[in-house]
Amino acid sequence: MVSKSIVYLLPILFLGASIQFASAQCETWNDSPQKEEAENSHTNYRSALKMKDFELAFSEWQKAYNIAPAADGLRDFHYMDGIKIYKEQLKNITDDAMRKEIIAKILTLYDQAVQCYESTAIKLKDCDDTCQKQKAGQVLGRKAFDMFYEFNSPYPENLAMFERCLELSNNDVEYIVFEPTANILVYQFQNEQIDAAKVREIHEELVEAADYGIENNEQYKAYFESSKARMLAKFSEIESEVFDCDYFKGKLIPMHDEKPDDPDVVKYVYNKLLQEGCPKEDPFLAKLQSTYEKYASEENAKMQAEFEAKNPGVVASRLYKEGDFEGAISKYEEALENEEDQLKKAQYHLNIASIEFRKLKKLQSARSKALKAAQLRSDWGAPYLLIGDIYADAANSCGGDSFGARVVILAALDKYLKARAIDESVATEANRKISIYNANRPNKDDAFMRGHKEGDVLSTGCWIGEKTKLRVQ
Template structure:
């Protein structure tokens, strides 16, 4: 008898689970369909049922739910708005419990950093609480903390705490935090550059891109552009503090306790170089300590820079080339090559500058800045190339062509590159000039350092 009762109870319980599962799947499907057509009001009720009754059924409960609540927050006010704001924070906490992994990848840092961003934007916590949430996200799961807006807000919040004289937040710690977060930005940007580089190489080889590859090319460009924009904003925040007047005494003060720390030495040397503080004797000390402690691509580059400043060109080239050989990451290698190209441009060594810029593009085809540098080199040489005024102005066609290449491969500088190309095209011979010369379709060869040719456009 007991067995029969237990059997009945078992089947009854199984039936309830089955019905509950069917209800969950049905509500999931209903809310998802409404969500896709942005009918969030109709999606809300079935979404809440799924969220409450079967929170582990699908990650869309959280990713879709986040966007729905953000929509409701934006389009409501008063107590209702506050309720949606608090529910968004609650949703992030539920997300962490029920779906911290997506396809085996940990996204804890992404969820926690988005929660911190929501706390900030909705003014639901104190600045120190918001910073601590960002900091916990970063220390717990740095790998998935890659959204540029929260990364920027993470540093901005800390910088504001420094400005408010918060206990324990010093200028030295602000610089450390800046270096750490800016390096994370560069990692994210480099990741997009590598993915974009594969597609660009295929495109340059003449192969047809699939519709998926075209979509990915656009997505990588947009995401990279957003990351570059926020990194530039980050740099703007620290700019007033990171002057040579502040950096030199600060690094001098902290040198003794950090002289055996290659990460600190590298960051200090990098910051001094980027802020044109490399003429100070402290820079020499930092570079020598770094190279003796841990010879690397960066330390070799800085030694090249020091020899460059002394006029030891051959010695500088030796260290520059050593820097390139020591670097194993293609994107970082391209960055070093671009730095060297820029240094040669400043000293009017245009041919060497172009060579290094071209090498940079071999390692990072999406580096639009390298194309722009070559474009500028050509434009700067217009008066020194060509045998006639027409030929001199024809150099601008070459310059414009390189600028157009920059616009095609690098969304982060597309507007600048297009403006540059249009400016150079405006300086090139006009249709009237071509008609007057009667040389449409002819090839002009430049025997100066450029060593290139250009075909005069047909009328």
């Protein structure tokens, strides 16, 4: 039984024989008596392609292509879509002769598209001569890509196509060209089919084009970066045999001498020479390093200043470590003014409270900030641990006498107990503090002498102003 795929391919291949590849390859339908027929076939095959009906697409594409290979002269659809259709046919063909015939047609379509761009028979909107050449170069890049990955073309022919692509594109190539070009160059060099000078020449063009794409093509920047990385990884197999420091110095020193005070030039030349193996001890590099480090220091300071202006909380942390506690508080307060995240605001309030208590001994203000932190984050035990520490620290000064100081300790214990109750993450620390201060609860006899018993509600007095139940020891 004949397979369905073979049945549908046979008419396509016979129809393919009728395509007029040799004549009027850049003709448009604009002045053609068959313009309407060409436009209708164009519309029909484009619709068929969208539906993946390749048999109908091929039939209609033939008609449109034979009448007007360059369509309306504003686009390359008939060439590039023809390539797409022929590639689809190749998927189901195993006969070598038939495959070679279709590959030849694909390569011819690429060449025709290039010729039409170069001759401006296809004229893109707002595209000058340089732009037209760049587009022709990009088409050649796709042709060379297919020659390498799909058609197994001879390397010398393939490399020539990539070179022509680079020449016409003026750096504006697609990211697909870098890796296959590097593979060909490395293979040919390793097999003594190309010399080091030629490798260096094309390598430089490729690196320049890759950097151009990274800098100017935001949409595909990541693809350019990864393609460049893979290309350089391939070149690394032969770099010690091809490149040396003197070569790059000879290339880059004139660039530096033209603009010795331009930091961007200095940076590029310095990094490039280091990248290519020049030692830092080289007198020229030592000179560059001094200039570059000065520039880098100025740039880093500028960037740090901009970062700190946008991140006062980070500055506050640095100032704290430097011992500028008032400055740290000021920056945390600045951070609070612009912060909307409740958790971050809570942390800033607690940081201020901690500094005011532990470093500046502003106990009342510290408690106020800690309470604000607790209000913003009700399940957080850390603010209550800090308030407990504040009360414990203030016990002697606020208690009035020994018994009063121990009542303040009870208020501190209340805060530790609350911290443990609402936040398991601080339970260990809360228990440690509770075990310490339990020994400082009021003495039972002292309480009795003052007319108090277990469970009575007592006031701490002073600025603390807390009420706490009496627990004696």
